[in-house]
Amino acid sequence: MSAPKLAVLVDFGSTYTKAVAVDLERPALVARAQHPSTVDSDITIGLDQVLADLRRQAGGEVRLCLASSSARGGLRLVAVGLVPELTAEAARLAALGAGAKVVKVFSHELTRADVDEIESLRPDLLLLAGGTDGGNREVIVRNARTLAASRIEAPVIVAGNRVARDEVLALLRQGGKPCHATANVLPELDRLDVEPARAVIRDVFVQRIVDAKGLDRALARVDGIVMPTPAAVMQAAELLSQGVPGEPGWGDVMVVDVGGATTDVHSVAEAAPGEGLVPRGLPEPHAKRTVEGDLGLRVSAQSVIELAHARDLRSDLAQVLAAPGARERGDFLAAHTEVLAASDAERQLDAAMAAACVDIAVERHVGHVQEAWGVHGPVKLLRGKDLRGVKALVGVGGVFAHGADPWPALQAALARADLPHSLRPAAPALLQDAHYLFYAMGLLATREPAIALRLLTQSLVRKE
């Protein structure tokens, strides 16, 4: 038998450098390894360790090595738009969809204080929007002039009114700012176009951020730092939803990723409102990601417990959060983020916190119906994305991979009789990323989508 041809998929996290090896010919997952992160010293130390470990386990020849990174805070981005609910929000949605961490959103004309704040935030990237195509151009031009005169060094991605684009680019270049142009995130009032900006954000991430974060040395050993880790998760969600030629996807998909500090919700779904609903507000992206910075199992443990108390504690699982000692445990976990649950009681508290994270994060992600009165009776207004028809709901993160019983936490995402206005998934298939492959298959999907889809569907565990 000849040596297997391997693809190695690496994730540079803040705490661990993780990697899996896939045999591209069988295809199958053949090895996995992790090493404490070495981003603060030399990132290649941890990388070499996991590569050596994988080689020991799997042998074979590495044909492809791809990596994602969330190290050092991931891709930190500042978004600038005109109206908070319109182009500023469109820019924020585009950045989140690209896997960025949106550290701040600014709207209208940037003031001196705003520029000072951006300078102190030291973002990796700036996304500059404003005006629909043919619409307002004064504000984005003025903001470009302000940015050009600032000490901000981050590359600027220009995704605003197309009519103003040349002038905006010229101003930024005169100020010596690296800049890239892409399509307007909100070309028309009722049309969002976030995909081109997502692609450029990812490109610039590869070109520039890698360098700034010291990942350039790692680049020599891999075929590319392909994307921020959350973008890899989104890529896997899109693959699962859309399929590949000859292998249809699953349709509308929701992925909930519960981490130590944040809970991410991704939905890849047709945003068309259900019958009888009148859509309001900004259109929703087909692939939408929301990030909840106050929902997580360690860094954010205290806020999860507080939020759960404020919400409702009727379910059996939620009762765990009301039990004596829960708050103290939350305080302890927030201070000791590396601690793993050791006893049944601790595991149960983790599961209860995970359920609260899922419940609240999904509630913030999905659309809501508001009843209003028109001349001829009630009218149902839809704000946000109608996700009742989602076909598959996938849980990603340690609590799903290693927890004793992952299903109650995932079920916390489902539609509830006591929340009739919340358009949560009604009856999706429930799945868990039991083998922690989601991000890796998102990476592999950029080169070998058919193999990635096959391994992903095989590895997800479905609730019977």
Add this chain to the structure above:
Amino acid sequence: MNTPAEPAVDTRPVVLLGVLKDIHNLGVLILKHALDRGGFHVVNAGAMLSQAELVNAAVETHARAILVSSSYGMAALDAEGLRGRCQEAGLGDVLLYIGGNLSVSRQNRQWEDIEAEFKALGFDRVFPQSVMPVQVAAQLRQDLGLPA
């Protein structure tokens, strides 16, 4: 970075159409057609709008006129304060038009009375239900100083 060839941007003057609070948008759809043929870049902000949504839309699109359509007779309540909001948003010189079935008690009121009520609310032009869309387009060209 190379981007594929993009279609040309509509650079004609932007006018914004919308219906406040009410779901009936037929007037807007008819008007959109006429204004488009009349040489305007027409943006339809939709129905069931709040004033804030309409003004936000005007800001992003750099609308030179906002045309409000109303067919349920309660427009005076919905439109009160719209001019002030425009001024707050830096749109002090935007043209404000309103038309449709503007007063539930119109059978008992003179048109001049209804027109005066809406002019007092800050509207530049007030049109009855019977107005022809082409008349609105022609008036708009004149008010914006565009050739007829």
